[in-house]
Amino acid sequence: MSVTSTSDVYYDPYDVDIDADPYPVYMRLRAEAPLYYNEKYDFFAVSRADDLDRVLTDHETFISGRGAFLDFIRADITMPPGMFIFEDPPSHTRHRKLVSRVFTPRRMAELEPQIRAYCARSLDPFVGSGRFDFVADLGAQVPMRTISLLLGIPDSDQEAVRDQTTGSMRTEPGQPMEIKTVGSPEMYAEYIDWRAEHPSDDLMTDMLRAEFEDETGMVRRLTREEILTYCGLIGSAGNETASRLIGWIGKVLADHPDQRRELVEDPSLIPAAIEEVLRFEPPGHNFARYVSRDVEFYGTTVPEGSVMIHLIGAANRDERRFVDSERFDIHRASVKHFTFGYGIHFCLGAALARLEGRIALEEILKRFPDWEIDVDNARLTSASVVRGWETLPAFLS
Ligand code: HEM
Secondary structure, rough: OOOOOOOOOOOOOHHHHHHOHHHHHHHHHHHHHHHEOOOOEEEEOOOOHHHHHHHOOOOOOEEOOHHHHHHHHOOOOOOOOOHHHHHOOOHHHHHHHHHHHHHHHHHHHHHHHHHHHHHHHHHHHHHOEEEEHHHHHOOOOHHHHHHHHHHHHOOOHHHHHHHHHHHOOOOOOOOOOOOOOOOHHHHHHHHHHHHHHHOOHHHHHHHHHHHEEEEOEEEEEEEHHHHHHHHHHEEEEEEEEHHEEEEEEHHHHHHHHHHHHHHHHHHEEEEEEEEHHHOOOOOOEEEEEEEEOEEEOOOOEEEOOOEEEEHHHHHHOOOOOOOOOOOOOOOOOOOOOOOOOOOOOOOOOHHHHHHEEEEEEEHHHHHOOEEOOHHHEEOOOOOOOOOOOEEEEEOOO
């Protein structure tokens, strides 16, 4: 299983030094080893935008049914039915359709006033204080509250639910993630039971009421177990990622004060700035697929049974696709990045994540037009599936 490359470039998703700034390695991968093979952890990786297009659209060769991260695929565990991020057609199509039916743009847009109120409540105490942590004081709050609003989790339980989800994604520095099972989280069970008795205007109630035709042709409602799985998926997919996005907004704009000033002067540029932060610093870098049949890249056969990582952070800066790709530029004409994936697994929460990012930034800039990161006390999260700040304190001026 050799790859024709004379390059000595090294990449692995657990290396903390690479994780601190992976972009020079990504640049070398794109140039010197567009099909990269890592012997230590036995995976292939592609880094050019055209190759990510190829991997993400050929869902018969590159399948998700064994997991969508290296650690999950290696763990070789059975995925619960309904965990559709880890499914392939036809079950993926069926399950995703069901959740998309209740996960509507209208429902997302309706959340705007409440998300704004949460942001205000988190930010107001820091006005005049001179200090603020983008992650602890905002990033860790807003996505959790937003998902809880969607699912109908009471205020008093939201932090515990979040901590259980994010805790499961943490790794020891330099170590793979330990995965024993992918189950449906029992922590949502009591809310489901309560909602069944007390219907409301939330996603949980919609899921309880939804009728659909299952794989046997029977029209039925979702089981409690199925709803648990969907809640678990939404909770884990939408918390940590959106929280990292808010951290990156703080970091990238501190590094680019001129562009931040433009945003203060003209807030209509904020949606484009969010899109560029998403491209420039994606919260997730290392999604992967199981290779279901032999396939060729750059004259080398990637054998059936391999793991293929598609490096989102590398493709987002591919100079073949983006002009001046290593530059952060809120004025880019159109940004088709890979941060929310591509193809049939395209992130179901993309609109919600964009909404959260936009509102958070609007509310931040209204109160704090200027800040500097306290770099000595900022720390990256130790997790191979998300990349971002665990804590990002800032000095406000
Ligand atoms: C900035 C924040 C976010 C990022 C960077 C992100 C990223 C992604 C990516 C890359 C995928 C594709 C995975 C693959 O191809 O294997 C995905 C799928 C998914 N995301 Fe997100 N996500 C974010 C926020 C959210 C939110 C807020 C929710 C829900 C509340 C959510 C729910 C999902 C779901 C359900 C899927 C599975 C879609 C499928 O397999 O068909 N995500 N996300």
